[in-house]
Amino acid sequence: MTTQLYYDSAYLTNWETTIVETKKLENGYYVILQDTAFYPHGGGQPCDLGTIQGITVLDVVNEDNQILHKLERLPEERIVSCSIDWQRRFDHMQQHSGQHLLSAVSLDKFQFKTASFHLGVDYCTIDIEASEVSLEQLEAIEREVNRHIYLNHPIRSYFVTEEEVNQLQLVKQTNVTENIRIVEIQDIEYNACGGTHVSATGEIGIIKLLKADKQKGNTRIYFKCGNRALDEFVESQRILNALFVKFNSNKDSILDRIDKSEKEQKQLQADLVLCKDKLDDYAVQELVANVRGNLIASTYEDKSLKDLQNLANKICSLHNGGVLLASALENKVVLAQSSKSEFSCGAFLKSNLTSYNGKGGGSDIQAQAGFSTWEDAKGFYEFTKSEIEQH
Template sequence: MTEKLYYTSPDISEWRTDITKIIEQDSTILVTLKETAFYPEGGGQPWDLGTIDGIDVLEVFEADEEVFHKIAKKPLQTSVKCQIDSFRRLEHTQHHTGQHLLSAVCSELYDVETASFHLGSEYCSIDLTVPFLHEEQLNRIEQRVNYLIYQDNKVKTYFVDKEKLHAIPLKKWPKAESNIRIVEIQGIDFSACCGTHVKSIGGIGLIKLLKTEKHKGNIRLYFTCGRRALADYKEKHDTLTKLSAALSTSYSEVESRVARLEKEKKDLQKQLEEIEVLNARFHAKQLLENSPETLVAFVFQDKNYKECERIAKEAAAITNQVILAATEIEKRIILTHKGNSPFDCGGFFKEHLKKYYGKGGGNGLSAQAAFPSLENMQNFIQFTVGQLN
């Protein structure tokens, strides 16, 4: 059986050992080692990556108390040098111990238990057995966990049998019957856990709570620790620096400056919409002059559908005629009237649109459609004008 260096020598990242077995399954190569520091997936923690004899390790898993390493190709020798991705391991270790501490503080402060834990490359989270947490509560949790990190309490790991578990204040009873590994943050928490952990909680570096969301009646709390938290801070600091430079203001004034710009944008947008309505009304009046037909068709080469729709509705509001407006840019049309005509716009589309490969629909007062080609749209418009005029 493989000696598990990730338990006996958790700081080791390079070592030499012997391959004890090579298993070839189609294109899959599995090897077992006399000693391994590669942590297999378990306890919510992903497997380690690295190399064996310079060959990439793709996956590590445990089965029947043996650790298997899936590698990219068959090694040429049985005495091999192994190396784990120490940065990945450190991130996993910081977040795993960080989760234990965070869960302990949530329980300590608000009697909230952790239902599950996710440690991924994109995010880390715990699901808490509570429907919500207020911002004040989250701030208190964050302050407390980081205060404890500064105290740098030791983290001890040891194995016990089930008979001795009654003397340990565990919040969650393990399924294992024997050789149960306990992770103890001195004076703070006891948990049955098979993952890798820092030697003392100062090694977590810091814990930053990111956000919460509802999940199956509980709260999912996202957080980051250590190296990843530093990277997150740097990314956000760089963004804030660029924003403050672009806005010619200090960090503290960015939020109020953005709020002011957002208000100015909304005011300008409102003014623009009012102008666009007046412009559409002006166009509609011009286009309706000397147009006695039952249907008046406007075909625009340089306007988008939104502009066409606005002009059509303004025209329909001031006449009893049926209005058709089309945009050649988007190959879309609108057919509408204000209700004084018995003409059914949606019904007309339903009856005739497919013959011209158009797609769309609507109700009696208004309908819209899109066409795969300009020719299809022009033919449909010509047909419609012929039917109504």
């Protein structure tokens, strides 16, 4: 059985060992080592990465109590030098220890029990057994966990027997009956855990809660620890500084300036809609006045599908024939008529769109279609115009 060196020290990053077995499976090459510090997937924590004899480790899994290291290729040597990706390892240590502290404080302060934990690439989450968590509670938890970080509680890990574990006040009872590993945050909690952790809460650095949302009757709290939290702060400050410049403001007045800008934007949008509506009225009057035959047809460069539909509705209210409109902005075509007749707009589109690589549909009164290129849209427009004018 492989000696799991990460149980002795999470800070070991380089060692030599012997390959005891190699495997060539369907999904790649694997080796089993006599000694390993590579932590496999488990307990909500991703695996370690690094190199074995200079060959990249792609994955580490524990299958049937065997720790398998997936490699790009098999080493030629039997005795190999191994190296852990320390930046990834220490990040996982900060996040996992931070989760233990966060869960302990949530339980102690508000009796929120942690149901699950996930250590992701971008952020971490815990699901707590609470249907509602207020902003004030989140802020209180955040301040308390960071206070405990500053107190720099020692964090120890060790194995106990089944009899010994019964003497400890575990956060959650374990089903394991032998080789029970305890992670203890001094004066805070005892937790059965097999993960890698920092040696004291001070190494967590900082814990920043990002948000909380409902999750199947529980509440999911998103958070970052250590360097991840620092990166989050740096990025947030960069965005905030850009907003200060954009709104010619500072921290004390930025929200008021944004609120004022939103109100101005809404008013401008309302004014724009009114202007567009009046321009459409003028355009409709001109099209109706100059119509020849029963079809009004026109193309545009800058109208959206919604614009075309509104324009078609206005024309149909004044014109008894058909309406055909197309726009290059979204490669859209709208076909409409003022009342039902033997001709169906939707049926016509359905019968002819395929030849022009178009998709769409609609009712007898109005139908619309979209195309991947303006050439296809314009081709369908010209075909439809010719067909309707001829018949």
